[in-house]
Amino acid sequence: MTAFIGGFPGGIELIVVLGLAVLLFGANKIPELARSVGQSMGEFRRGREEIEDELDGDTDGEGR
DSSP states (O other): OOSEETTEEOHHHHHHHHHHHHHHHOTTTHHHHHHHHHHHHHHHHHHHHHHHHHHHTOTTSOOO
């Protein structure tokens, strides 16, 4: 049985992970968790871009 092909979980593995998430957090908490993860990723991306701009010497943000 191949657990991961190309870095992505297959059918049964994905079902198991989603089932465990529902059991741990409850069906009502899953959308809230997904929203907070998305917001965190956006904040991380903005912070990374700010640091890259500062390292490039473009502190006014007009370089992109």
